[in-house]
Amino acid sequence: MTRVMSDFYRGLAVAALAGLFGSVATRDVHAQTMPAQVYFDLTNRGYEKLANRISKKLELRADPDDEDVQSLLDRWEREEGGPDGGWDYIAVTRLWLRAGSAAQAEMALMEAEASGEVPAPILLLDQARVAFLGGQMDLAEEAYWKGCEGAGETAYKEYWLDIEVLATPEEMDDWDRFRRLPISQTDLCSHLRHFWNERALTSAMEVKQRMSIHFARTRYALDNYRRRGSRKGATFSNRLGRPTNSAYDDRGLLYVRMGEPDRRTSFAGNPNIGQDAVSAECYQPNETWGYDYPGETRVYHFSSNTGADDYWLIENLGLVYRCGDPAASLAGTSGAAISGVLTPVNENRFVALGPAAALVLQDLYRSRQGVDPRYAGIAQQMNTDLGRNVFSDQTGLSSGSDALNAQRVLSTERDWTLADGTFAVDSVPDRPPVAADTRLLVEELQFLSPAEGKNRVWINAVIEAEKLTPVALPGGEFRYRVNARWVIVDASGESQVRNSSFEAVTPRRLGRDESLPVRLAADLLPGQYRYSLLVRDSRLAPGQEQLSGNYRRVNMTVRELSAGAPALSDVAVAADSGGVWSPGGGIRLRPSPAHLTGADGVGYIYFEVYNLTPGGQYTTQVRLEPEGGDEDDAFELSFPGDGATDASRMARRLLRVDLRDTEPGSYVMQVSVTDEATGASTLPYYTSVMVNRTAP
Numbered sequence: 001m002t003r004v005m006s007d008f009y010r011g012l013a014v015a016a017l018a019g020l021f022g023s024v025a026t027r028d029v030h031a032q033t034m035p036a037q038v039y040f041d042l043t044n045r046g047y048e049k050l051a052n053r054i055s056k057k058l059e060l061r062a063d064p065d066d067e068d069v070q071s072l073l074d075r076w077e078r079e080e081g082g083p084d085g086g087w088d089y090i091a092v093t094r095l096w097l098r099a100g101s102a103a104q105a106e107m108a109l110m111e112a113e114a115s116g117e118v119p120a121p122i123l124l125l126d127q128a129r130v131a132f133l134g135g136q137m138d139l140a141e142e143a144y145w146k147g148c149e150g151a152g153e154t155a156y157k158e159y160w161l162d163i164e165v166l167a168t169p170e171e172m173d174d175w176d177r178f179r180r181l182p183i184s185q186t187d188l189c190s191h192l193r194h195f196w197n198e199r200a201l202t203s204a205m206e207v208k209q210r211m212s213i214h215f216a217r218t219r220y221a222l223d224n225y226r227r228r229g230s231r232k233g234a235t236f237s238n239r240l241g242r243p244t245n246s247a248y249d250d251r252g253l254l255y256v257r258m259g260e261p262d263r264r265t266s267f268a269g270n271p272n273i274g275q276d277a278v279s280a281e282c283y284q285p286n287e288t289w290g291y292d293y294p295g296e297t298r299v300y301h302f303s304s305n306t307g308a309d310d311y312w313l314i315e316n317l318g319l320v321y322r323c324g325d326p327a328a329s330l331a332g333t334s335g336a337a338i339s340g341v342l343t344p345v346n347e348n349r350f351v352a353l354g355p356a357a358a359l360v361l362q363d364l365y366r367s368r369q370g371v372d373p374r375y376a377g378i379a380q381q382m383n384t385d386l387g388r389n390v391f392s393d394q395t396g397l398s399s400g401s402d403a404l405n406a407q408r409v410l411s412t413e414r415d416w417t418l419a420d421g422t423f424a425v426d427s428v429p430d431r432p433p434v435a436a437d438t439r440l441l442v443e444e445l446q447f448l449s450p451a452e453g454k455n456r457v458w459i460n461a462v463i464e465a466e467k468l469t470p471v472a473l474p475g476g477e478f479r480y481r482v483n484a485r486w487v488i489v490d491a492s493g494e495s496q497v498r499n500s501s502f503e504a505v506t507p508r509r510l511g512r513d514e515s516l517p518v519r520l521a522a523d524l525l526p527g528q529y530r531y532s533l534l535v536r537d538s539r540l541a542p543g544q545e546q547l548s549g550n551y552r553r554v555n556m557t558v559r560e561l562s563a564g565a566p567a568l569s570d571v572a573v574a575a576d577s578g579g580v581w582s583p584g585g586g587i588r589l590r591p592s593p594a595h596l597t598g599a600d601g602v603g604y605i606y607f608e609v610y611n612l613t614p615g616g617q618y619t620t621q622v623r624l625e626p627e628g629g630d631e632d633d634a635f636e637l638s639f640p641g642d643g644a645t646d647a648s649r650m651a652r653r654l655l656r657v658d659l660r661d662t663e664p665g666s667y668v669m670q671v672s673v674t675d676e677a678t679g680a681s682t683l684p685y686y687t688s689v690m691v692n693r694t695a696p
Contacts, residue, residue: 033161034058034094036154037087047080058094063222069095069104083108086117093126100219102134121147121155129162132215140215141208148189156188163195165248165256166214168426169241171195194493201489204432204534204551206497217256225252228309236313236417240425249310251302254289258429261289261300267320267367283364286320287311290371291429294436294550297372298420298429315417316410317368317375318361374416381409432551434536439464440550441515442533443593445570447583447608448561448650454523455558458583459486459533460572460593461518465510467548469539473505480504481538482549486520488531498522501538517590519581526560561610566675568682569608573669573689577604577654585652594690601660601693605671607685609651613677618651620673624659624689627666657689664691 034055042051057064057072064072072095076082083092089112096105109126112118124147131140148159160175167175178191193207199214200207225248235242237250246253254261266287284303291298302311303320314320362379369376423429442461449456463482470478481503489495498520510516518535536549561567572583572591575598579590589604597603605622612618625634639655669689674681 033158035087035090038091041085041087042080045080050076050079054091054095058091058098062098063226064095064099066099066101066104069099069101083111086112086115088112089115090118090122090126093130097126097129097133100133102130105130105133119150119152119155121149121151122158123147125151125155125158129215132212135212137208137212141211144211145189148192151188153183156183159188159192161245162218163192163214164243165218165246165253166199166428167195167243168428170426172241172243190493193495197489197493197495198428199430200495200497201487201530201532202428202553203430204485204487204532206485206487207495210430213259214256217259221248221252221255225249225255225311227252236315236421237425240421242425249302250300250313251287251289251311254300254424257424258291258431262292262297263290263371264288265367265371267364269363282321284320284322285311286317288317288368288371291431292436293431298423299368299372299375299416300420300424301417313417313421315414315421317364317413318410321361321364378409378413432532432534432536433546434534434549434551435544435546436550438467438537438548438550440533440535440552441593442552442554444554444556445572445583445591446559446561447569448610449523451523453562454525455561456583457522457524457556457558459484459518459520460581460591461533461535462515462593463518463535463549464512465514465516466512467541468510468516468537469541469548470506470509471539476507478506478509480506480510480516482516482518482535483538484518484520485534486522486531487534488522488524488529490524491528496522517592524558526558529556529558530554531556564611566612566673566680566682567610568671568673568685569610571669571671571685571687572606573687574604574606575692577656583608583652587652587654589654595688596690596692597657597659599692601658601662601664601691603657603659603689603691604654605657605669606652606654607671609653609673609682610649612649612651612673612675614649616675616677618673618675620653620655620671622655622657623670624662624667625670626663627668627688659689659691660693662691662693664693666690 039051039055042048042054053072053075056062057068073082073092083089089108092108093105093112096102096108105126109123109130112126113123124143128140128144128147131137131143147155151159156179160179164172164175175191178186196207196211199205200210203210203213205213227247227249235250237253238244242250242253248256264287266285267283269283284305286301286303288302289300291300301314301317301320303314304311305314365375366379369379440461440463442459445458445460446455447458461484465480468480468482470480473479481501483501484499486498487495488497500520502516502518504516530553532551532553534549534551536547538547540547559567561569572589573595574589574591575596577589579588581591582588583606587606589606591606609618620639622637622639623634624637625631637657667689669687670684671687672682672684
């Protein structure tokens with residue numbers, strides 16, 4: 001086993017060295033723990049302080065640099081003669097990984113491999129870490145998956161510690177159950193593939209790309225958001241299910257899980273207000289991050305709470321105001337013409353809120369309107385009367401419409417932060433790398449595949465062209481090009497990826513209502529699937545940080561079409577009978593997911609029928625009903641005896657549907673086919689049609 005591993009590892013190492021030596025890598029990766037063998041060996045030989053020092057540099061929250069590691073190695077050399085075994089050099093490898101030195105880590109790892117003492121899975125996992133550090137994605141992925149194949153208990157722990165920060169509470173429970181099983185009853189690779197496939201799906205990436213991003217993010221978070229304090233008390237994120245062993249504060253947690261925010265801001269008080277109660281000193285250090293998703297923005301407020309360096313998620317932005325300590329006197333704050341002090345908005349106690357509340361909260365919430373316009377609405381409600389007499393000193397009861405509105409608006413904000421916090425911690429919140437600023441219309445079309453027992457599933461999509469950036473060609477023409485990635489995950493968690501690009505040359509720039517077609521195909525077994533489709537421009541527009549485009553995530557059922565009663569494929573709708581897409585049988589057309597007819601009200605539909613009498617006749621019925629209209633307005637088209645099946649019991653049909661005398665608008669179309677020999681009919685297939693007739 002060791003010799004086979006050695007040959008494989010040497011092949012990996014040679015490839016890695018070619019890319020790592022001679023340069024300093026800037027993308028860092030996160031190694032985890034000190035090998036127990038090294039710690040106990042040094043301790044048993046009387047070098048407990050050295051063992052503790054090495055261990056401390058490899059703790060989750062440690063962040064040594066090159067100088068720290070070299071100093072520690074020099075001490076190791078002076079006191080104990082330096083590392084001399086395979087596990088010693090694994091410890092050295094991880095020290096250099098922590099310092100971000102790929103070349104030094106690679107050299108130490110080669111020494112560990114040469115010793116023959118370290119199991120192959122450990123060597124391969126550390127090789128993957130080194131390769132991720134050097135940006136060698138293919139090499140890293142190969143080593144990562146090869147290492148998990150024969151992993152033992154020690155390697156299991158190492159694999160999990162690298163990804164625990166990404167895990168949802170449910171996944172942490174799953175891992176806890178998984179690790180308690182005998183290794184003979186577990187499949188680490190399968191467990192890890194399922195974990196990474198989830199992230200690849202939601203980010204619309206290949207697994208190796210998503211893994212590489214994770215290792216880069218963890219190092220950045222360790223450098224910039226590493227926990228300094230030892231706080232272990234209840235926090236908002238802990239209640240949501242934050243991983244307990246995370247090395248980062250909540251900013252780091254979100255950065256690792258969600259990446260760089262689209263916008264961020266902070267507030268340090270209004271220096272133009274001369275009242276002590278609303279001065280800059282009254283605001284705890286704070287940040288707000290905003291992440292854009294289609295149709296919504298996720299917003300996260302952080303505060304250091306006690307003024308320390310660590311930042312934690314908070315439920316209301318108003319909590320960053322700290323001059324309203326509930327323990328303070330209600331007689332007022334020196335220099336402020338108010339009747340009481342502003343207590344943190346979540347305090348469950350009766351205190352008076354004076355006019356200063358409007359100054360405090362209005363400016364604070366207005367500072368967040370650039371992250372999410374909803375906060376401008378909150379600030380607008382915080383006028384000079386907001387908060388006055390929220391609680392009456394005499395009755396202890398809230399009074400007045402302004403008081404009620406104050407509580408409602410803060411309660412609404414708390415609902416937002418709870419939903420967004422849950423999304424970040426309790427789900428897989430990845431986003432594809434795209435601006436999501438362009439309209440994308442998508443449908444799936446399923447037909448029986450030439451591959452036995454499978455369906456050929458087509459993605460039929462169009463993407464709005466207005467925001468795409470074309471290349472100007474000689475002669476005044478423009479070339480548009482988009483790249484598409486289709487990530488498909490089946491019910492067992494296995495994934496596959498389709499990548500393609502599509503382009504068009506036009507005599508002018510395309511506008512808002514014009515688009516580019518995108519079509520991809522995959523042969524899939526019947527069953528349940530989820531997929532992500534990412535379509536984005538091939539060029540970055542001037543002034544943009546991300547490529548224009550958009551994405552869709554869809555749950556999809558691949559139907560059983562190949563056996564049993566007569567069955568219909570999906571129905572494709574096109575405005576004319578020409579085009580480049582071919583489902584087979586010499587048929588070509590240009591289907592649109594918008595299901596528009598031509599401007600004359602004439603459309604074409606394509607479908608296939610299966611499991612009919614070989615060589616027999618069949619009849620097609622097409623029924624149209626105005627969407628949202630009266631059933632009495634429905635009408636039917638019939639194509640009796642319109643064709644015969646071939647010997648395989650399958651028929652292809654391209655029908656011209658003349659709707660010139662039909663009112664323009666949206667219709668629900670029902671298609672069914674009857675086998676004339678047996679009288680059996682397919683289940684009706686429903687789809688939409690938009691009659692696009694131009695009035696004479």
